[in-house]
Amino acid sequence: MPAPQRARARVREPGPEGQECVLLKHGEIFLRGRNRARFEELLHRNLRDALQGLPGPAWIEKGRSVTLVGPTANSPLSLEELVACVRRVIGFNLVQPAVRVPSTVEDIGDHAVRALRRAWEERSGGRGVITFAVRAKRRDKSFPLTSSALAAAVGERVRLETGAQVNLTAPDVELAVEVERKGSYLAWKRVAGQGGLPVGSSGRALALLSGGYDSPVAAYRAMRRGLACDFVHFTGAPYTDASSVYKAYALARELNRFQPDRTLWIVPLGKAQKQLAIAGAGRLQVVAQRRLMARTAGALGQRLGAGALVMGDSLGQVASQTVANMAAVDEAASLPLLRPLLGWEKQEIIDEARALGTAEVSVLPDEDCCSLLAPRQVSTHARVPDLERVEKRLEVDELVEELLAGAWAMEPGADSAGPASCAAAPEPGPGQDG
Numbered sequence: 321m322p323a324p325q326r327a328r329a330r331v332r333e334p335g336p337e338g339q340e341c342v343l344l345k346h347g348e349i350f351l352r353g354r355n356r357a358r359f360e361e362l363l364h365r366n367l368r369d370a371l372q373g374l375p376g377p378a379w380i381e382k383g384r385s386v387t388l389v390g391p392t393a394n395s396p397l398s399l400e401e402l403v404a405c406v407r408r409v410i411g412f413n414l415v416q417p418a419v420r421v422p423s424t425v426e427d428i429g430d431h432a433v434r435a436l437r438r439a440w441e442e443r444s445g446g447r448g449v450i451t452f453a454v455r456a457k458r459r460d461k462s463f464p465l466t467s468s469a470l471a472a473a474v475g476e477r478v479r480l481e482t483g484a485q486v487n488l489t490a491p492d493v494e495l496a497v498e499v500e501r502k503g504s505y506l507a508w509k510r511v512a513g514q515g516g517l518p519v520g521s522s523g524r525a526l527a528l529l530s531g532g533y534d535s536p537v538a539a540y541r542a543m544r545r546g547l548a549c550d551f552v553h554f555t556g557a558p559y560t561d562a563s564s565v566y567k568a569y570a571l572a573r574e575l576n577r578f579q580p581d582r583t584l585w586i587v588p589l590g591k592a593q594k595q596l597a598i599a600g601a602g603r604l605q606v607v608a609q610r611r612l613m614a615r616t617a618g619a620l621g622q623r624l625g626a627g628a629l630v631m632g633d634s635l636g637q638v639a640s641q642t643v644a645n646m647a648a649v650d651e652a653a654s655l656p657l658l659r660p661l662l663g664w665e666k667q668e669i670i671d672e673a674r675a676l677g678t679a680e681v682s683v684l685p686d687e688d689c690c691s692l693l694a695p696r697q698v699s700t701h702a703r704v705p706d707l708e709r710v711e712k713r714l715e716v717d718e719l720v721e722e723l724l725a726g727a728w729a730m731e732p733g734a735d736s737a738g739p740a741s742c743a744a745a746p747e748p749g750p751g752q753d754g
Contacts, residue, residue, distance in 0.1 A: 337420050341381075341390030342402050343498065343507050345414035347515045350385055363387075363411040363518040369580045370409050374401060383500050384459050388418070407511055408577050410544055411518040416496060416507035423463060423504040425470065429477035432495050435508035436478050439493040451487035452478060456497040463499045470497060514544060519579040522546030525658065526621035527630040528613065529553045529584070531567035531686045533669050534632030534661055536575055536678040541660035542630045543579050550582045550624055551575070552617050552727075556689035557588035563686035570681045573732035577677075584730045587616060587723050589689050597693045599713040605695050606640045607702040608710055611652035615716065616723045618654035628656045634669065635662050639698040648702045 527539035553568035673679035
């Protein structure tokens with residue numbers, strides 16, 4: 321079977337009037353002042369990268385605080401495919417299917433009437449009563465009407481010709497008019513974007529990825545603040561099977577839908593966990609192994625050029641996530657530890673995981689390293705001197721180097737199989753005996 325045609329996103333001049341496209345509203349980079357151009361360039365680079373995964377070519381048109389994307393002539397791409405793709409690009413607040421229209425009040429009104437009827441048909445088959453509002457933004461100051469006057473004129477035209485009722489507070493349909501110097505656009509639907517800062521604008525981080533709900537959501541939240549996240553997963557190999565690796569692969573693949581593809585690192589931790597237990601960690605076992613994870617991830621992150629680690633801790637959610645235990649883990653890390661979910665409740669995290677598409681993976685059963693050799697009671701107030709006494713019985717620095725030597729990389733591209741197909745992950749590497 322021949323490989324599908326991939327999108328060749330390119331910047332171009334405005335397309336023909338009447339052409340459908342997707343209007344993207346920029347998020348908080350609008351407030352970036354002198355650095356705004358750099359943020360916009362990175363945002364458009366990430367957009368071009370996202371479009372590469374589509375089965376046909378697309379064009380990009382840069383506007384002032386908005387960006388337009390559309391299928392090229394004879395492209396097999398549908399508007400729905402484009403919307404589904406670009407709404408995952410972090411940095412855009414709003415995604416709107418739109419059409420390019422001539423920059424006259426009469427032509428804008430014509431298209432607004434058609435768009436309202438189209439939305440009415442999609443919503444209720446054209447039956448019943450529908451309410452609408454027109455929001456206009458005149459960025460081309462040579463246009464004869466102000467933004468409010470244009471909205472009023474178009475709204476009156478739509479009301480008279482369709483019989484729809486005006487509701488400026490909570491309309492069923494919102495028609496958005498954008499008057500740019502290069503042309504005007506009319507949008508008839510609002511799809512929430514990801515918001516946030518373009519991925520990569522805040523540097524790089526290494527996200528610790530388990531198989532649960534929390535860590536993928538934490539990684540996503542870090543991405544929304546501009547961090548490009550590589551991933552590291554600690555497995556209990558050789559004492560656990562490969563199920564947690566498959567889950568981590570599927571989760572990383574799903575998260576890579578929101579950023580240019582990044583690498584997943586697998587670190588077999590089982591033997592080191594056993595050494596901690598033999599060294600007499602006891603109730604400190606969980607915190608001691610989390611310190612070891614932080615040390616190892618910090619060393620790996622530094623080699624990758626990461627400026628921070630990201631963890632899914634939520635304060636007080638489990639016994640190991642107390643202030644004292646978090647402080648003990650922080651003390652062992654060579655990079656700053658970011659915890660985006662620190663104040664979140666569990667249900668909030670689960671709801672976000674469902675919205676992201678990671679929940680269906682997280683719910684799958686697996687053998688993870690966290691339950692391996694875990695004591696019946698976990699210390700909630702671990703003291704660093706007590707932990708250091710356990711660690712002195714081991715050669716911790718050498719242990720970290722051994723863990724890094726046994727680590728191996730996976731490339732979970734966002735355009736691979738669906739997130740629930742954990743079997744789509746490659747077979748475990750030499751450090752994994754599952």
